[in-house]
Amino acid sequence: MERGVHPPLVDTAACYCRVDTGLKTVAGARKFVPGSKLCIQPDIKPSIHSSRNKVIRGDRSRGQSPLLPGLPDDLAIACLIRVPRVEHRKLRLVCKRWYRLLAGNFFYSLRKSLGMAEEWIYVIKRDKEGKISWHAFDPVYQLWQPLPPVPGGECEGNPRSLRSAEVYDPNKNRWSFIADMSTAMVPFIGVVYEGRWFLKGLGSHRQVMSEVYIPESNNWNPVYDGMVAGWRNPSVSINGELYALDCKDGCKIRVYDGATDSWSRHIDSRLHLGNSRALEAAALVPLNGKLCIIRNNMSITLVDVSKSDESRRVGQLWETIAGKGHFKTFVTNLWSSIAGRNRLKSHIVHCQVLQA
Numbered sequence: 001m002e003r004g005v006h007p008p009l010v011d012t013a014a015c016y017c018r019v020d021t022g023l024k025t026v027a028g029a030r031k032f033v034p035g036s037k038l039c040i041q042p043d044i045k046p047s048i049h050s051s052r053n054k055v056i057r058g059d060r061s062r063g064q065s066p067l068l069p070g071l072p073d074d075l076a077i078a079c080l081i082r083v084p085r086v087e088h089r090k091l092r093l094v095c096k097r098w099y100r101l102l103a104g105n106f107f108y109s110l111r112k113s114l115g116m117a118e119e120w121i122y123v124i125k126r127d128k129e130g131k132i133s134w135h136a137f138d139p140v141y142q143l144w145q146p147l148p149p150v151p152g153g154e155c156e157g158n159p160r161s162l163r164s165a166e167v168y169d170p171n172k173n174r175w176s177f178i179a180d181m182s183t184a185m186v187p188f189i190g191v192v193y194e195g196r197w198f199l200k201g202l203g204s205h206r207q208v209m210s211e212v213y214i215p216e217s218n219n220w221n222p223v224y225d226g227m228v229a230g231w232r233n234p235s236v237s238i239n240g241e242l243y244a245l246d247c248k249d250g251c252k253i254r255v256y257d258g259a260t261d262s263w264s265r266h267i268d269s270r271l272h273l274g275n276s277r278a279l280e281a282a283a284l285v286p287l288n289g290k291l292c293i294i295r296n297n298m299s300i301t302l303v304d305v306s307k308s309d310e311s312r313r314v315g316q317l318w319e320t321i322a323g324k325g326h327f328k329t330f331v332t333n334l335w336s337s338i339a340g341r342n343r344l345k346s347h348i349v350h351c352q353v354l355q356a
Contacts, residue, residue, distance in 0.1 A: 067097055077101070081111050085118045085356065086138045108356045117355045119288055122147075123298070127346040137300065139287060142321050144298060161186050161204060165213070178213070181220045185209045193237045198223065200231060226261035230254075234284045236291065238305065243284065243291055249273040250281025250293040251318075253303065267303065269318040283351035296347045 067076035080101065083091060092099045101107055111117045121137040134147035163184040166175045185201035192198075197213040210228040211220045227242070235244035242256040244263065251272045255265040273279045278297040285292050291303040304317040 065095070065097070067101065077107075077110070081107065081114065081116060084140065085120065086141055086143065112355065119353050119355050121285065121287065121292065121294065121300070122352050122354055123283075123294065123348055124350040125346045126349050132349070133346075135298070137298075139321070179219045181211050182222060183209060183211070185211070189231065189234060191231075191235045191237060191242070193227075193242050198228060198231075200228060226263070227256055227258075230256075230263040234281070236284045236286055238286045238289075238291065241305065243267075243305070245281050245284055245293070247272065248275050248281065249279045250284070250295065250301065253284075253291065253293075267305070267317075269301070269303075271318075277347070280347075282348035285351055285353045287353055292353070294348065294351050 067073050068079060071079070080091065080098075088102055092102050108117070118138075118140065121139070123135045123137070125133050125135065127133070132149075134149065135144050136147055137144050161184040163181045165178050165181070167178055168175050181199075183203060185199070185203050187199045187201035189201075190197065190199045195215070197215075198210070199213075200208070200210045203209045210223045212223045213220050231244060233245040235242060237243075244254045244256070246252040246254040246266065249272055251269040253267045254263040255267065256262075257264045278295070279299070280296050281293050282296050283294040285294070287302065289306065291305055293301040293303065300321050302319045302321060304319070
């Protein structure tokens, strides 16, 4: 979501909506850890503007073209918020008023409060020369599209050992430190599960380490239970369940069983794609209530984990979708692998789902 100047006839004083760049609310505390956004919306009333504001703004807006000819701005906004998100870039090119409307917090806050917000996948990729590129995937139209370059924020060079962590409070628009980890590590996977933030990485002597952040007490503790011991690949928590990738192409998923403290259950597509770097699953994220597996070649598989065990046995919950023209087909990948030409041109560094 982009920030910008608010349109003159839109009252945004009661609206606050910011996307945090990689933070997610931890239940039971005002702490945030990697992955989402917080949006505080105004109450939606039949008239967006109060009569007082209309009087004050009357002179200022006199002579200004309406958002849509023949309609009050309130009704025009009600129409524009229903335009699919994939067309929003075009809307911004219509005129300056439309651009300011879509660049402000109010527009997307209103879409969310009325249940019109759409979830998109955002991916950061790095090519062989180290160049970073950004891409967004629209699951409705199943299209990838490039995004304008933005400043990085990632440490260059070799991964560094970290001990400190910060949280972002969108209400105050401020970062603040939380307690330091008990031991420094190079983190390589993390997940929020049951209101706690789990990290796993390598210590100074290349030993595997695991820590959990407890927001209620604002401290980190080492953790050695079965959940962390069997956790090796990207994972995500959805509907109270914890899932993790279990093979290189992501076509088999493990499920954590809290009763036995083990990763004893599996969901298998029974159709594996191969072990090439291009087909390697780089991320596991939630998308519209489903698990979403994203691979380095930008192919995506959705897994409907809400379906019954019987459906899982016959493989009815797996659906592979493809962004048009953005990656090779399975057959092409297979032949390239056989011919030895399947060199990885770029790989996914980070992936996240945001709603707007």
